[in-house]
Amino acid sequence: MPDIFGIPPQALFGQLLLGLINGAFYAQLSLGLAIIFGLLNIINFTHGAQYMMGAFVAWMLLNWLGLGYWWALLVAPVVVGAFGILIERTMLRHLYKLDHLYGLLLTFGIALIVQGLFRDQFGSTGLPYRIPAELRGGTDLGFMFMPNYRGWVVVVSLVVCFGTWFVIEKTKLGSYLRAATENPALVQSFGVNVPRMVMLTYGFGVGLAAFTGVLAAPIYQVSPLMGADIIIVVFAVVVIGGMGSILGSILTGFGLGIVEGLTKVFYPEASSTVIFVVMVIVLLIKPAGLFGRAR
């Protein structure tokens, strides 16, 4: 196959796929942040740590209990989501009426503690997590060779993201969530148990972060700082997409992953900063973000 803009196609598509995978992680993480922010009015800085915990729960299940990847996809979100619900019940719920800053400080503090505890236990070098046997190897697509696990991650993420979008925008349950995001007191006065809905929503958002962590474990290594590294980029994604927009977070997440991948091909020096450059440009032109409504 001929080169494209002077780049061998295998390299171009390889980077595109890598970008798409990063984008899938960005999309799932910023989606969780958007849902949590919408209903709880909390900027969940613990999100990165909860993603990391998901990966660690997968590692512990495998190495301590002999339970593999498929179990981890199920168990890690439940365990880490339950941890989130505990935080919501005991701490976050006292902050909903206060300024965003309080929630941000609390969740940031929790993230530091959690990361510190994991670093203390496991050190800061990454621990390997093997791709499950069913997804090893790759497929020749003609224009590129695609590792099966990477294809799986992209497909699963798309299903999870758009499934979540569908539930929120198109179902009865979602209409409770949207309404409570606008006016929780009124929705509760109709007989809906809004405090429970808030708790479960936080648990879901946190569980989604943990699920993403399990997906990421075989691609990156499992390390206490993996969440701190990715969350900075995810917050830039959230700012670009517009805080609180569901579809905005999904599209921006995937889109920016691809932009990052392409930058790696054409101008590798900028690949780690391109998202922040985009953020600055978007903020200058549209301060509420690409999909955000001015509040």
Place this chain on the structure above:
Amino acid sequence: MAEAMLAVDDLHAWYGESHILHGVKFNIAKGEVVTLLGRNGAGKTTTMKSIMGIVANRKGSIAFEGTETIGLASHKIARLGLAFCPEERGIFASLDVKENLMLPPQVAPGGLGIDTIFELFPNLRERLSSQGTKLSGGEQQMLAIGRILRTGAKLLLLDEPTEGLAPVIVQQIGATIRRLKKDGFTILLVEQNFRFAATVADRHYVMEHGHVVDEFANSDLDANMDKLHEYLGV
């Protein structure tokens, strides 16, 4: 008077540090339409929100069909069979008209069917897929009332349903309230417009500075007109 459906006694309520209600007392019998009249800031909305538990910082007694609700969370109060239509209407912008209409969950059997609601408010049927807040003020009010008729709640709290609406729509809402009374609903109505209130209500309470200061039967309204003008400052 028959056993009260709603009995409010010595109700106090606070927003933060400010003490707004100072021992409100009134009651409503089953099937009655009762209004709370009073000037701006008298505490009418706060009284309704305290009954619904939306203002949670409250003391005293609110008994609904014999059940004390003062310690209950808002959603539990609603499930006893009360429903609230707020002054600002509370139509959700991220929901279309149909979703707004279907939002409040059923709390008891015997709510109005959707066809009956369309019969009362034919405009809504035409606008089902519009965004909730794209409706006119009158249509939003119809939606705000319509959605709480489905739920089976038997006591409706309507906070200034005619505020800012054209006379023809005020008449339509008046007719609706009379019809709902005939269907067996009990209604607590907050009104500034006592001429409108007189066309629908059985009794009136007057509020001032967080107290109920007077009470009239609708049939005695004319005899008390001077006092009422003074209370309402009109």
